[in-house]
Amino acid sequence: MVNFTGRSQTAHSWGDAKRLAREQKYKTKIKLSKQNAPFLPSEFEPSSLSIPGSANEVYRDQNPTDSFQIREYDDHWTIEMDQHNPETGKMVAHAVQDAPSYTLAALVVGAAIFGG
Numbered sequence: 001m002v003n004f005t006g007r008s009q010t011a012h013s014w015g016d017a018k019r020l021a022r023e024q025k026y027k028t029k030i031k032l033s034k035q036n037a038p039f040l041p042s043e044f045e046p047s048s049l050s051i052p053g054s055a056n057e058v059y060r061d062q063n064p065t066d067s068f069q070i071r072e073y074d075d076h077w078t079i080e081m082d083q084h085n086p087e088t089g090k091m092v093a094h095a096v097q098d099a100p101s102y103t104l105a106a107l108v109v110g111a112a113i114f115g116g
Contacts (some may be wrong), residue, residue, distance in 0.1 A: 064088040
């Protein structure tokens with residue numbers, strides 16, 4: 001079962017969340033309550049290359065393309081599909097296509113710090 005509230009999409013199981021993320025493709029976050037899904041599926045591993053933002057932790061599968069990214073918060077998860085997985089060697093493609101706002105912010109901060 002999936003609820004649609006405006007632009008917010010909420011799934012009630014990991015199966016629904018993955019299916020909806022696949023259907024929506026890129027840049028769409030699906031929210032999943034920890035009440036409905038208290039544990040992370042075993043195919044996901046902590047991501048050392050992701051910027052967590054306000055999330056407690058970021059996890060990824062190991063697919064090089066059409067890869068799931070999961071963010072863990074205190075009471076829920078979000079799942080979205082990225083075109084490229086930086087954990088599998090596609091860091092530049094991920095930075096440009098999946099995370100351009102983070103990449104731009106990093107370039108601005110780097111220029112300010114290093115006088116670029």
